[in-house]
Amino acid sequence: MSTQTITMETGNAHRAVLPVGDRPPRAGALSASIAFGWRALLKIKHVPLQLFDVIVHPVVFTLLFTFLFGGAVAGSTGRYLQYVVPGILAMTLLVTTGYIGSALSIDISKGVFDRFRSMPVWRPSVLVGAVLGDLVRYAIAAAGVVLFGLALGFRPEGGPVGVLAGVLLALVFSFSLAWLWTLLGLVMRASNAVLGVTQAVLYPLAFFSNIFAIPASLPGWLRAFVDVNPVTHLVTAVRGLMAGTATAGQVGWVLLASAALTLVFAPLAMRRFSRL
Amino acid sequence: MDLDSRPAIEADGLVKTFGATRAVDGVDLAVPAGSVYGFLGPNGAGKTTTIRMLATLLRPDAGTARVFGHEIVGEADAVRARVSLTGQFASVDEDLTGLENLVLLARLLGHSRAGARTRAAELLEAFDLTGTAGRVVKKYSGGMRRRLDIAASIIVTPELLFLDEPTTGLDPRNRNQVWEIIRQIVAGGTTVLLTTQYLDEADQLADRIAVIDHGKVIAEGTSAQLKASVGAGALHLRLRDAGDLPAAERVLARVLRVPVQRGTDPAALGARVPSTGEADGTSELVAHALAELSRSGIAVTDFALGQPRLEEVFLALTGRPATADAVSNHDTTKENAA
Numbered sequence: 001m002s003t004q005t006i007t008m009e010t011g012n013a014h015r016a017v018l019p020v021g022d023r024p025p026r027a028g029a030l031s032a033s034i035a036f037g038w039r040a041l042l043k044i045k046h047v048p049l050q051l052f053d054v055i056v057h058p059v060v061f062t063l064l065f066t067f068l069f070g071g072a073v074a075g076s077t078g079r080y081l082q083y084v085v086p087g088i089l090a091m092t093l094l095v096t097t098g099y100i101g102s103a104l105s106i107d108i109s110k111g112v113f114d115r116f117r118s119m120p121v122w123r124p125s126v127l128v129g130a131v132l133g134d135l136v137r138y139a140i141a142a143a144g145v146v147l148f149g150l151a152l153g154f155r156p157e158g159g160p161v162g163v164l165a166g167v168l169l170a171l172v173f174s175f176s177l178a179w180l181w182t183l184l185g186l187v188m189r190a191s192n193a194v195l196g197v198t199q200a201v202l203y204p205l206a207f208f209s210n211i212f213a214i215p216a217s218l219p220g221w222l223r224a225f226v227d228v229n230p231v232t233h234l235v236t237a238v239r240g241l242m243a244g245t246a247t248a249g250q251v252g253w254v255l256l257a258s259a260a261l262t263l264v265f266a267p268l269a270m271r272r273f274s275r276l
Numbered sequence: 277m278d279l280d281s282r283p284a285i286e287a288d289g290l291v292k293t294f295g296a297t298r299a300v301d302g303v304d305l306a307v308p309a310g311s312v313y314g315f316l317g318p319n320g321a322g323k324t325t326t327i328r329m330l331a332t333l334l335r336p337d338a339g340t341a342r343v344f345g346h347e348i349v350g351e352a353d354a355v356r357a358r359v360s361l362t363g364q365f366a367s368v369d370e371d372l373t374g375l376e377n378l379v380l381l382a383r384l385l386g387h388s389r390a391g392a393r394t395r396a397a398e399l400l401e402a403f404d405l406t407g408t409a410g411r412v413v414k415k416y417s418g419g420m421r422r423r424l425d426i427a428a429s430i431i432v433t434p435e436l437l438f439l440d441e442p443t444t445g446l447d448p449r450n451r452n453q454v455w456e457i458i459r460q461i462v463a464g465g466t467t468v469l470l471t472t473q474y475l476d477e478a479d480q481l482a483d484r485i486a487v488i489d490h491g492k493v494i495a496e497g498t499s500a501q502l503k504a505s506v507g508a509g510a511l512h513l514r515l516r517d518a519g520d521l522p523a524a525e526r527v528l529a530r531v532l533r534v535p536v537q538r539g540t541d542p543a544a545l546g547a548r549v550p551s552t553g554e555a556d557g558t559s560e561l562v563a564h565a566l567a568e569l570s571r572s573g574i575a576v577t578d579f580a581l582g583q584p585r586l587e588e589v590f591l592a593l594t595g596r597p598a599t600a601d602a603v604s605n606h607d608t609t610k611e612n613a614a
Contacts, residue, residue, distance in 0.1 A: 018464040019395070023432040024386035026357070035383040043371050046412055115367035115428065118331045120357040121384050 036129020
C-alpha cells in the first residue's frame with residue numbers, strides 16, 4: 001500500500017492512464033440495456049439470499065394449500081396438486097414482479113443513478129436492463145415451483161413442452177406487468193409505499209382468482225369477480241398449456257393483455273424516467 | 277477534444293426552486309476551457325443543485341446554460357457526451373465490485389467487452405485499487421471509494437469534469453492523493469468544476485473561485501483576489517487567564533482595527549488581520565499586536581496566524597456568518613462590539 005501510494009504522489013500514474021486516442025463510438029440502446037441487465041444479474045450473484053423469498057414462497061403455499069385444504073377442495077391432495085401447481089407458478093411470478101418497483105425507487109435515490117443519467121446512453125436502457133435482469137429472477141422462481149411440484153407428484157398431461165409453454169407464457173405476462181410497477185416506483189419514490197401498494201393489489205387478485213379455489217364452488221357475487229380477474233385468465237391459460245388443453249382464445253387473451261400492459265406502461269415509465 | 281475556444285460553461289441566470297426554497301437563485305457563470313473553477317460555499321448554498329443542472333440531471337426553472345456551446349436542456353445528449361460527474365455521495369454502485377463498476381461503465385461508454393476489461397484494469401492499477409478490485413464497494417474505505425469514483429469519471433477523457441466536494445470526509449492523506457489526481461487530470465486538458473466547503477481546497481486547485489451563498493454568487497475572482505478582500509490572514513490566540521479577555525479584545529481592536537471574535541473556548545480570541553498591501557506587513561502587524569498585549573501584562577499561551585477560514589470569508593463578504601453554528605459566535609461578537 002505505502003509503496004503504491006508513493007507512485008500516486010509522484011503522480012505519473014494518472015497522467016499515463018488518461019486514455020490515448022479517440023473515445024469509442026457511443027453504445028447503442030441494445031448494448032446499453034444488456035449492460036444494465038448484466039448489472040442486475042451481478043446484484044443477484046453478490047446477494048443470492050435475495051432469492052430466498054422467491055424460492056420459499058411457492059414451497060410454503062404449495063404445502064399449505066395442498067395438504068391443508070387440498071383434500072377438502074378437490075377430494076384428494078394428489079388431484080388438488082395437479083390443479084394448484086400452475087396457479088402457484090403464476091402467483092409466485094406475479095408477486096415477484098412487485099419487487100421491481102420498490103427496488104427501483106431505492107436505486108434511483110443512490111449516487112450511481114446520477115452517474116448513469118449523466119452518461120450519453122439511451123436513458124430508458126436503465127429500466128429495460130432492470131426489467132430484463134428481473135426475468136432471470138422470475139425464471140429461477142418458475143423453475144423452483146415446477147421442480148418442487150414434480151417432486152410432490154405433479155404430473156402434467158401436457159408433458160415437458162406443455163410445462164415449458166406454460167412457464168414462458170407466465171414469464172411474458174410478468175415481464176409486461178413489471179412495467180406497471182416500474183412506473184409506480186418512479187412516480188411514488190418511497191420504496192415502502194411502492195411495496196405496500198403492489199402487495200395490496202397483487203395478493204387480493206391472487207386469492208380471489210382460480211389459483212386456489214374452484215370457481216364453480218364459489219357464491220355468485222364472488223364468482224363474478226373471479227371470472228373477470230385477469231389473474232384467472234392467466235392461470236386458466238397456464239393450466240391449459242400444462243395440461244395440454246389450452247385453447248387459442250385462452251392463450252391469445254394473455255398475449256393481448258401482455259402487449260397492452262407493455263405498450264401502455266413501458267413508454268409511460270420511460271418518459272417519466274427521462275424527466276426525473 | 278474540442279480545440280476551439282468556446283468556454284466550458286456559460287450560465288446565465290440559472291434558477292431552481294424546491295417548494296418555497298430558491299436553492300439556486302440566478303447564478304451566472306463563465307468558466308474558461310482548460311481551467312479549474314472552484315465553487316465555494318457552505319452546505320445548502322446551492323452548489324450541488326447548480327452542478328446537477330449543468331450535468332443535465334435537473335432542469336432549471338429559469339435561465340440558460342451552455343456547456344462547450346451546447347444548451348443543457350435542448351442539447352442534453354451533446355452535453356452528456358462531454359461531461360463526467362463525480363457526485364458528493366459516491367457515484368458508484370455499492371453492491372458491485374470495483375472491477376464490475378468500471379467494466380459496466382466502460383461498456384456503457386461504448387467500449388467492447390475486451391476493451392472494457394483492459395481499461396478497467398488500467399484504471400484500477402493507476403488508482404491503487406488492483407488488490408481490492410474483487411471486493412464489493414460497500415466494503416471500501418472512504419478514500420478507496422473516492423478514487424474509484426474519480427477513476428470511473430475518466431474511463432473516457434471528459435472535456436468537463438464535475439467534482440462535487442471530492443474530499444469531504446477524507447483524512448488529510450487521502451485528501452492530498454485526491455488533489456494530486458485532480459492536478460493530473462487537469463494537466464491532460466480537462467476542465468474541472470469543483471465544489472468545496474474548504475477555502476484551502478479551492479486555493480490549492482482552482483484558477484478562479486466563485487463564492488456561493490443562498491443560491492447566489494456573492495463574489496468571484498482568483499484566490500488571491502478573494503483573500504485580499506477578506507484580509508491577509510486570521511490570528512487565533514489563547515490567553516493564560518480568561519479574565520484578561522476584555523482587555524485583550526480592546527488591545528487587538530485598537531492595533532488591528534478589525535472586529536474581534538470570541539470562540540467557544542472562554543480564553544480564546546480570533547481576529548482577521550487586515551491586508552496592509554506590503555509583503556511582510558501582516559506579520560509585522562501581528563508582532564506588533566502581540567507586543568502590545570505583552571506590554572499590557574496579558575499573557576498569551578498559544579497563538580496561530582493562519583489563512584482566513586471559510587466563515588471569515590463569509591463574514592467579510594456578507595457581513596453575516598455562513599453557517600448556523602457560526603450564528604451564535606457572530607451574535608457574541610456584536611454584543612462585544614456594542
